[in-house]
Amino acid sequence: MPYVNKPRPYKKEWKQEEARGEKKPRAARARARYAMDKKGVDRAGKDIDHVIPLSKGGTNSSSNLRLKSPTKNRSFSRNSDHTVKRNKPKK
Numbered sequence: 001m002p003y004v005n006k007p008r009p010y011k012k013e014w015k016q017e018e019a020r021g022e023k024k025p026r027a028a029r030a031r032a033r034y035a036m037d038k039k040g041v042d043r044a045g046k047d048i049d050h051v052i053p054l055s056k057g058g059t060n061s062s063s064n065l066r067l068k069s070p071t072k073n074r075s076f077s078r079n080s081d082h083t084v085k086r087n088k089p090k091k
Contacts, residue, residue, distance in 0.1 A: 025054065025055075028054050028060060029048075029054075031060050032048050032050070032060045032065055033048060035060055035062065035065065036048055036065060036067075039062070041067065043067055045069075045070075046067040046068065046069060046070070047067070047068055047069070047070050047073035047074070048065055048066075048067060049065070049066050049067070049068040049073045050064055050065060051063075051064050051065075051066060052064055
């Protein structure tokens with residue numbers, strides 16, 4: 001609990017995220033969640049999956065979004081350095 005006696009420096013943390021390059025992917029995922037909520041989709045207990053990943057040039061258009069269970073969405077084959085081997089889930 002590092003911020004017991006002082007307020008949390010949100011501005012500083014946001015700038016650090018931006019400097020590390022974490023701001024854009026996080027914001028894109030938030031836009032995808034907002035788009036599903038706006039359509040009225042009940043996504044309780046589900047993950048939003050991008051058919052074509054954002055890192056591979058995918059978009060947040062409704063045709064590129066789908067709901068998947070967390071176990072299916074997070075079960076990609078990994079290399080020894082924990083990077084995704086290919087973009088197909090294990091069978």
